[in-house]
Amino acid sequence: MAHHTHEHNSEPPEAGHVHEWVDDSVDARDDWARRRRKDIPNDKQLFVLACMDERIPIEEVLGLELGDAHIFRNAGGKVTDDVIRSAALTLQFFDTEEIIVVNHTDCGMMSAADEDIVGGLEAAVEGDIDDVDLDPALPELNIGDASIAEWVRMTDNIDEACAAQVSYLENHPLIPDVPVTGYVYEVESGHLRRPGEHIGEEISERV
Known part of the structure; x- marks a missing residue:
């Protein structure tokens, strides 16, 4: 079953059914805005x-x-x-x-070759790139003991x-x-x- 998007229904409303057309639009907008909460x-x-x-x-x-x-x-x-x-x-x-x-x-x-990329990164940090914290915002999601060379392979x-x-x-x-x-x-x-x-x-x- 297809789900509504955030877009308004482009088809014009039929006479006597304008309120249904508007209600559909309101429901579609609500589904779009809260689709995660609605498990859509x-x-x-x-x-x-x-x-x-x-x-x-x-x-x-x-x-x-x-x-x-x-x-x-x-x-x-x-x-x-x-x-x-x-x-x-x-x-x-x-x-x-x-x-x-x-x-x-x-x-x-x-x-580029792997060694060229590693060399460029080392030049950027002016040191050993293995000492660089790759993800300071989420340190628990870092690459652990993996080498930087493999990380940028x-x-x-x-x-x-x-x-x-x-x-x-x-x-x-x-x-x-x-x-x-x-x-x-x-x-x-x-x-x-x-x-x-x-x-x-x-x-x-x-x-």
């Missing part, structure tokens, strides 16, 4: 993990509108501890029933990385058994494809 899930019951890259129109390529999904974006669209935290909450308590991962070509996480192959993110989510004990699907967004074509399916190569080569 997002409209598509969907959690999306995507890269933060500004070229990926997540809502457009997935056919989403405001209110349809919980969308988590980070550098590289990688499954981090906070992705697990957020996905577990929406899946366990907000009735979300599906996960989609969107990685993309020409990702900034593929643009680059990506070598975006198709393999996308498949790996799907696998991490599918196999994590805090993530229930729901469909997890991964796609690669091609910034050069503006379309999604499945990991490993390079259509351009296939149609440009002789079979």
Whole structure:
């Protein structure tokens, strides 16, 4: 059953039923404002993990509108501890029933070697980056004994990385058994494809 959004009903009211039209609008607004308190899930019951890259129109390529999904974006669209935290909450308590991962070509996480990134961060803090408090607001959510080099680890192959993110989510004990699907967004074509399916190569080569 589809849930109302915050938008007003665009259809004009029928004669003799204006009060019903107004009541529907008031109820929809109330549902939108208090959907968490009313246990109303997002409209598509969907959690999306995507890269933060500004070229990926997540809502457009997935056919989403405001209110349809919980969308988590980070550098590289990688499954981090906070992705697990957020996905577990929406899946366990907000009735979300599906996960989609969107990685993309020409990702900034593929643009430098790990050692170069670590060196740049060390130069920024003028010291050992392992001594930096990564999350002073929520120290209990920090990465513990993990190395900073692993924390900022680059990506070598975006198709393999996308498949790996799907696998991490599918196999994590805090993530229930729901469909997890991964796609690669091609910034050069503006379309999604499945990991490993390079259509351009296939149609440009002789079979």
